[in-house]
Amino acid sequence: MSIPSSSLTAEVPPLNRVSQPAPTLVWKPESIIQRPRLAEVLPQEQPFEVEVGCGDGSFLIRYAQAHPERNFLGIERLLGRTRKTDRKGLRAGLRNLRVLRLEAAYSVEFMLPAAAAAAVHVYFPDPWPKRRHHGRRLINPAFVATVCRALAPGGRFYLRTDDLDYFKHMGEVCGACPLLKRAETPPDLAAVITDFERGFLARGVATNRLAFERLPD
Numbered sequence: 574m575s576i577p578s579s580s581l582t583a584e585v586p587p588l589n590r591v592s593q594p595a596p597t598l599v600w601k602p603e604s605i606i607q608r609p610r611l612a613e614v615l616p617q618e619q620p621f622e623v624e625v626g627c628g629d630g631s632f633l634i635r636y637a638q639a640h641p642e643r644n645f646l647g648i649e650r651l652l653g654r655t656r657k658t659d660r661k662g663l664r665a666g667l668r669n670l671r672v673l674r675l676e677a678a679y680s681v682e683f684m685l686p687a688a689a690a691a692a693v694h695v696y697f698p699d700p701w702p703k704r705r706h707h708g709r710r711l712i713n714p715a716f717v718a719t720v721c722r723a724l725a726p727g728g729r730f731y732l733r734t735d736d737l738d739y740f741k742h743m744g745e746v747c748g749a750c751p752l753l754k755r756a757e758t759p760p761d762l763a764a765v766i767t768d769f770e771r772g773f774l775a776r777g778v779a780t781n782r783l784a785f786e787r788l789p790d
């Protein structure tokens with residue numbers, strides 16, 4: 574039986590069609606059970622900062638551009654927003670940024686090395702304003718304890734919210750943590766506004782900031 578020559582050649586793609594993996598800043602860990610070594614994720618060894626719930630990456634892109642001497646990791650659970658951060662970061666030519674699509678509290682507890690982050694940023698997390706939903710708030714004593722585990726001594730925990738009740742709650746939870754002391758948000762950091770913050774400010778809604786320093790154990 575003769576085999577048509579077209580079916581023999583169809584199996585092997587021409588060399589110039591062999592696809593290269595598309596460049597991406599999205600970090601896809603080999604395992605989410607073993608704690609990864611961040612040095613393998615970011616090309617240069619330098620201090621690193623994390624934004625939890627980084628949304629479309631507006632803050633991170635600008636801040637990472639302003640600080641090439643630091644590494645940045647964004648954590649975001651929504652695919653569309655993760656992809657947006659990726660696209661914008663690639664367009665900006667950033668080499669010091671990665672974005673991880675994973676649940677925030679899990680990521681901070683299990684994907685970050687201990688006592689290593691120079692800063693953790695949490696900007697405009699959902700305030701869950703109804704009392705019966707307060708248990709869903711990201712900022713709670715257990716989460717703050719995992720942030721303290723991830724922060725290097727002297728590292729900073731920065732928060733922002735438009736919701737006054739959540740602001741009070743953040744201050745109380747972080748203030749009750751013996752490993753944190755109040756600090757100031759540096760003006761150059763405060764000047765970098767986030768996507769949600771831009772929306773609030775445009776509508777005349779005031780935003781509030783908190784900063785804490787990680788004390789030594």
Ligand SMILES: C[S@@+](CC[C@H](N)C(=O)[O-])C[C@H]1O[C@@H](n2cnc3c(N)ncnc32)[C@H](O)[C@@H]1O
Nearest residue numbers: 626627628649650651676677696697767768769
């Ligand atoms: C209100 S938006 C703020 C986004 C950004 N920080 C800003 O200020 O523009 C909160 C972001 O956190 C993300 N987020 C909420 N809960 C999360 C979770 N449990 N894990 C990861 N991301 C989460 C949402 O998808 C959303 O992009």
